[in-house]
Amino acid sequence: MYRIEGMRETLHPHPSLPPSRGKGHLGRIGRMDKLGCLYGVGVGPGDPELMTLKAVRVLKASPIVFTPQAAGSKDSLALTVARNYIDETKQQLIYAEFVMGGTTDDVWSEAAERIADYLLNGEDVAFLTQGDPLLYGSFMYVMVKVQAAHPQMPIEVVPGVTSITASASRAKTPLVSHAERLAVLPAMYGIDDLRDVLARNDTVVLMKVNRKAMAAVSQLEADGELSRCVFARRATTPRERIEFSLREVAPEETDYFSMLILRGKKG
Amino acid sequence: MYRIEGMRETLHPHPSLPPSRGKGHLGRIGRMDKLGCLYGVGVGPGDPELMTLKAVRVLKASPIVFTPQAAGSKDSLALTVARNYIDETKQQLIYAEFVMGGTTDDVWSEAAERIADYLLNGEDVAFLTQGDPLLYGSFMYVMVKVQAAHPQMPIEVVPGVTSITASASRAKTPLVSHAERLAVLPAMYGIDDLRDVLARNDTVVLMKVNRKAMAAVSQLEADGELSRCVFARRATTPRERIEFSLREVAPEETDYFSMLILRGKKG
Numbered sequence: 001m002y003r004i005e006g007m008r009e010t011l012h013p014h015p016s017l018p019p020s021r022g023k024g025h026l027g028r029i030g031r032m033d034k035l036g037c038l039y040g041v042g043v044g045p046g047d048p049e050l051m052t053l054k055a056v057r058v059l060k061a062s063p064i065v066f067t068p069q070a071a072g073s074k075d076s077l078a079l080t081v082a083r084n085y086i087d088e089t090k091q092q093l094i095y096a097e098f099v100m101g102g103t104t105d106d107v108w109s110e111a112a113e114r115i116a117d118y119l120l121n122g123e124d125v126a127f128l129t130q131g132d133p134l135l136y137g138s139f140m141y142v143m144v145k146v147q148a149a150h151p152q153m154p155i156e157v158v159p160g161v162t163s164i165t166a167s168a169s170r171a172k173t174p175l176v177s178h179a180e181r182l183a184v185l186p187a188m189y190g191i192d193d194l195r196d197v198l199a200r201n202d203t204v205v206l207m208k209v210n211r212k213a214m215a216a217v218s219q220l221e222a223d224g225e226l227s228r229c230v231f232a233r234r235a236t237t238p239r240e241r242i243e244f245s246l247r248e249v250a251p252e253e254t255d256y257f258s259m260l261i262l263r264g265k266k267g
Numbered sequence: 268m269y270r271i272e273g274m275r276e277t278l279h280p281h282p283s284l285p286p287s288r289g290k291g292h293l294g295r296i297g298r299m300d301k302l303g304c305l306y307g308v309g310v311g312p313g314d315p316e317l318m319t320l321k322a323v324r325v326l327k328a329s330p331i332v333f334t335p336q337a338a339g340s341k342d343s344l345a346l347t348v349a350r351n352y353i354d355e356t357k358q359q360l361i362y363a364e365f366v367m368g369g370t371t372d373d374v375w376s377e378a379a380e381r382i383a384d385y386l387l388n389g390e391d392v393a394f395l396t397q398g399d400p401l402l403y404g405s406f407m408y409v410m411v412k413v414q415a416a417h418p419q420m421p422i423e424v425v426p427g428v429t430s431i432t433a434s435a436s437r438a439k440t441p442l443v444s445h446a447e448r449l450a451v452l453p454a455m456y457g458i459d460d461l462r463d464v465l466a467r468n469d470t471v472v473l474m475k476v477n478r479k480a481m482a483a484v485s486q487l488e489a490d491g492e493l494s495r496c497v498f499a500r501r502a503t504t505p506r507e508r509i510e511f512s513l514r515e516v517a518p519e520e521t522d523y524f525s526m527l528i529l530r531g532k533k534g
Contacts (some may be wrong), residue, residue: 040436045300049321052311056320069396076362132432132442135449140441147439157436159428162318165309169424174407175399180457182402183468191448201450202468208524 014170033129035154036064036119038146040133041125042160043081046237050161051081058158060084062126064118066111068138069095078128098138108138112145119153119167132160136186162204165257167232173240175261176203187213187260194220198264203228211251217260218246228263235259280464302420303415304518305385305413306393307400308350309427313504317428318348325425326352329393331385333378334404336362345395365405375405386413386420399427403453403474431472434499438509442528444471454480454527461487465531470495471526478518484527485513495530502526 038060041134044050065086069076096111113127133139146153168175176182180202187206191213199206221229233242233256243249306325311317363378366372382392400406408424413420435442441450447469454473458480464471488496498510501524510516
C-alpha cells in the first residue's frame with residue numbers, strides 16, 4: 001500500500017534515484033549517476049493540435065523516442081501526429097514494429113529491453129501512443145515489462161485525448177451526463193451480447209469495429225432498436241469520416257480505427 | 268442523415284453562415300454579417316499543462332469566456348486550470364453559477380440564452396469544461412439548448428483529457444487493453460449492482476464517489492473480491508491523492524472529484 005500525494009514533475013529535475021549497479025536487465029552500470037525516465041506520451045486522437053502542452057514539452061526534451069509502427073505500414077500514426085516536435089538531428093527515433101491485431105508480445109519485450117538499456121544509461125525515453133497510453137495503448141505492455149524487470153525505474157505517463165471523446169466532439173454527440181453509464185468494448189473480440197450491454201448502459205462505445213460488428217449493428221438500427229448510432233472513423237484526422245446512420249457507410253469503409261457510439265431505445 | 272468529412276477549422280476563418288434575422292431566441296439581428304461560434308473547450312483534468320494546444324489557441328482567441336462555478340465556491344475549477352490563457356483586460360469572463368449535484372437546468376438555460384445573444388452578435392464564445400465537454404461535462408447541457416433554439420449556430424467541441432485517463436496515468440495503472448471491456452458509472456447515483464458490473468467488465472471506473480460507495484467498495488476489498496482497487500482524487504492537481512487500497516482513505520477525504528478504478532477477481 002503506497003501513496004502518491006501532491007504533484008510531482010520528473011522531467012526537470014530528475015528524481016535522484018540510485019543507479020542500478022549490475023542488477024538491471026542487461027547487467028549494465030549506469031553511465032551517469034541517475035536513471036533515465038520512461039515517458040508514456042499520449043499524442044491524442046490524430047489532430048496534432050490536440051496534443052497536450054505537456055506531451056509537446058516531454059517529447060521535445062527526450063533524447064530517445066520510440067514509436068510503434070504497424071508492420072508493412074509506411075507510417076506510424078502516432079509519429080504522424082508528433083512529427084513536428086521531433087528533431088532527428090538531435091533525437092534518436094526508434095520504430096517498434098508490430099503486426100496489427102496479431103500477437104505482439106515479443107515486439108514489446110524487445111522494445112522494453114532496448115528502452116531499459118537507454119534508461120540505465122541515464123537517458124530519458126519517450127514512447128509515443130496514439131490517444132491515451134493506458135486505454136488500449138501499446139505503451140502499457142512496455143510499461144508493465146519495464147516495471148517488472150526494474151521496479152525502481154522512474155516512469156511517468158502523460159495522458160492524452162482519446163479517440164472516444166474526439167469522435168464525440170466531432171459528431172457533437174454527448175457521451176454520458178448526470179447518472180448515465182458508459183460501456184466501452186472492442187467489437188472485434190465479439191459483441192454477441194450487445195443487446196444486453198445496450199440495456200445495461202446508457203451509451204455504448206464499440207472500438208475496433210470490424211465488418212461483422214457493422215453488420216450486427218446495422219441490423220439493430222434497421223430493427224429500430226437504437227436511438228443513436230454514430231459511426232466515427234479517424235476523427236480529427238484528414239481521413240475523418242462521421243456518419244449518423246450506418247446506412248451511409250459501406251463495409252469497406254470500416255477499418256481498425258472505426259468506432260460506433262450507440263444508445264439503445266429504453267423501455 | 269448528414270455527414271462530416273475531412274477536417275474543418277471554424278475559428279479562422281469563420282464559417283460564412285447567414286445571420287439570424289429575427290428568428291433567434293431573442294429576436295436580435297446580428298451586429299455583423301456572421302454568427303459567432305460556440306466552443307466547448309475541454310481544459311483537461313487539472314494540471315494546466317494537460318490542456319491541448321487547441322484549447323489554448325481557441326481560449327486566447329475568444330472574446331467571451333463562460334466558466335461554470337459551483338455556488339458558494341470562490342473558484343471555478345475549470346477557470347483555475349485555464350486562468351493563464353485569459354486576459355481580462357481584453358476578454359469578458361462570465362460565471363455560470365450552479366449548485367453542485369443539484370438541479371441546474373435553469374442555470375444552463377440562462378447561460379445558453381446569454382451565450383446565444385453573444386453568438387448572434389457575431390462574437391465567439393468559449394465555454395470552459397473540466398476534463399472533456401461531452402463526458403459528464405456541463406457544456407453538453409448548454410450545447411443541446413443552443414442547438415435546439417438555433418440549429419444553424421456554428422458549434423465546435425474541443426475534446427480534453429479526462430479525469431479517468433489522468434487518474435490512471437498518475438497511478439500508472441492500465442485501464443483496458445486488447446479484448447478488455449471498460450464500464451464507467453457515477454457512483455453517487457447508485458451501485459447496488461456493482462458485483463454484477465465487475466463480473467461483466469474487466470475494469471470498472473466509479474466516478475463521483477460518495478461515502479456510501481466508499482463503504483460498499485471497502486467491504487468488497489476486505490472480502491478479497493477485488494484484484495485492483497485504486498482511489499484517485501483530483502489527479503494532476505495540487506490536491507491530488509492516489510491510494511492503492513481503501514484502507515488508506517478516511518471517509519472525510521472523499522469528495523465529488525473522487526474516483527475508483529476497480530478490477531474484480533475473475534472466476
